[in-house]
Amino acid sequence: MFSFDLHATDGLARAGTLTLPHGAVQTPAFMPVGTHGTVRGLHPEEVRRTGAQIILGNTYHLHLRPGEAVVQALGGLHRFTTWDRPMLTDSGGFQVFSLEGLRKIAEEGVEFVSHLDGSRRTITPESAMEIQWALGADIAMAFDHVVPGQATRALAEEGLERTLRWLDRCKQRHAELTADGSLQTLWPIIQGGTHDDLRQRSIAGILERGPWTGIAIGGLSVGEPKPVMHRVLEGLNPALPTDVPRYLMGVGFPDDLLEGIARGVDLFDCVAATRNGRHGSAWTSTGKVNIRAAPHRLSEAPLDADCDCETCQRFSRAYLRHLFMAEEMLGLRLVSIHNIRFLIRLGEQARLAILAGRFDRFRHDWLARYHPRGAP
RNA sequence: GGUGGGGUGGCCGAGUGGCUAAUGGCAGCAGACUGUAAAUCUGCCGCGCUUUGCGCUACGUAGGUUCGAAUCCUACCCCCACCA
Numbered sequence: 297m298f299s300f301d302l303h304a305t306d307g308l309a310r311a312g313t314l315t316l317p318h319g320a321v322q323t324p325a326f327m328p329v330g331t332h333g334t335v336r337g338l339h340p341e342e343v344r345r346t347g348a349q350i351i352l353g354n355t356y357h358l359h360l361r362p363g364e365a366v367v368q369a370l371g372g373l374h375r376f377t378t379w380d381r382p383m384l385t386d387s388g389g390f391q392v393f394s395l396e397g398l399r400k401i402a403e404e405g406v407e408f409v410s411h412l413d414g415s416r417r418t419i420t421p422e423s424a425m426e427i428q429w430a431l432g433a434d435i436a437m438a439f440d441h442v443v444p445g446q447a448t449r450a451l452a453e454e455g456l457e458r459t460l461r462w463l464d465r466c467k468q469r470h471a472e473l474t475a476d477g478s479l480q481t482l483w484p485i486i487q488g489g490t491h492d493d494l495r496q497r498s499i500a501g502i503l504e505r506g507p508w509t510g511i512a513i514g515g516l517s518v519g520e521p522k523p524v525m526h527r528v529l530e531g532l533n534p535a536l537p538t539d540v541p542r543y544l545m546g547v548g549f550p551d552d553l554l555e556g557i558a559r560g561v562d563l564f565d566c567v568a569a570t571r572n573g574r575h576g577s578a579w580t581s582t583g584k585v586n587i588r589a590a591p592h593r594l595s596e597a598p599l600d601a602d603c604d605c606e607t608c609q610r611f612s613r614a615y616l617r618h619l620f621m622a623e624e625m626l627g628l629r630l631v632s633i634h635n636i637r638f639l640i641r642l643g644e645q646a647r648l649a650i651l652a653g654r655f656d657r658f659r660h661d662w663l664a665r666y667h668p669r670g671a672p
Numbered sequence: 673g674g675u676g677g678g679g680u681g682g683c684c685g686a687g688u689g690g691c692u693a694a695u696g697g698c699a700g701c702a703g704a705c706u707g708u709a710a711a712u713c714u715g716c717c718g719c720g721c722u723u724u725g726c727g728c729u730a731c732g733u734a735g736g737u738u739c740g741a742a743u744c745c746u747a748c749c750c751c752c753a754c755c756a
Contacts, residue, residue: 327707329707329708331708332708336708336711337711352707354707354708357708357709384707386707387707389707390707390708391707391708391709393707394707394708394709395709398709410709411709412709437707440707442707485707512707514707515707516706517706517707518706518707543707544707545707546706546707547706547707548706549706552706564706564707565706565707566706566707567705567706567707567708567710568705568706568708569706570708571705571706571708571710571711571712572704572705572706573711574710574711574712575704575705575710575711575712575713576711577703577704577705586702586703588701588702589701589702590700590701590702620711623711625711627711628711629711670703
């Protein structure tokens, strides 16, 4: 039920197939984020038509609202949301990082002050497993301790060691919960900040506790410079098993996907596609475009002439700009659809290039056209 | 015709002698966003320049008081309400 077939490698880049209870995922692949059990703004059919093979949900947010008991009573996340393809739930570990100031970390777990009503909520490794098991996604993530990219070595070490100790508890509780034959797998998360030796220690600790059906790389793209992230990713490769998919959590932008794939990453997720889409920022093959910008006022051109998404097939930049200026929700949705399709297609193209043994050339040519700070 | 209120930067609207090129909001312009506390946030927003500063023009119009006026006085023009 949980397997990964590696079809080809090209340098460090890999093309494979991840098989999960709700279907297969051709990698490399981008996974849209659906925090509250919905990819913000989009109908599941629209998400499906972007080519998305798997989407995320979030433990912390779904625990606060509507509560995992509700989701479970309604048949689990798949049935509740009607998304019938694979799903992965993040553990709430990222909220330990992003809700700094609203939480207190202890060895037992993390106490959050709910951003919704101020109530105190505790998430422990065990409860993170219980919540995710009740939600019922194909993949549950270990509850981890994420530290900022500029964290000191001491803090990064504390985060990675705690994440390993919590992993033992996650693994144990998850095994108990799935002893009934529940089809859900647990993936561990590598921490260690920007320190290569700490990353090695994290991997070693994780592999000791294996085997795993997938391994995630956490704590990147949290404030560190891109070259540092690249260096850390490269350093991981010699220690990572090749027959297990690697998931780079929270990344990223189009150039990050290519750089990650070039360094052996198989799976990505990122909120930027939808958040930036809602904010009117679109990715195109030549770079970022702010659709609210005045020059698009009379443009009949699509966001990206090379894009096959539903938005680009049908709507002009002028119309999209108008929708944003008028604060019509359709605009937010259309650019979100475009951005998601853009990343998913990038994964598809990278896969084909890897299978054809020409990934490096593809990546080089693609990045040469792409201006991350804005299309010319 | 009378009485009262009012005319402020693209719009709305604060401001009643110096701290005012003038609070706010809107509109506009530009930027940010990476396991979602985000359909959010930030900056610019009279004109010109050698732009951390300088010059010019500006609070209905004209004149006056004052060292100094969007703020006080006079006249005029216009708008609104009510009364004839």
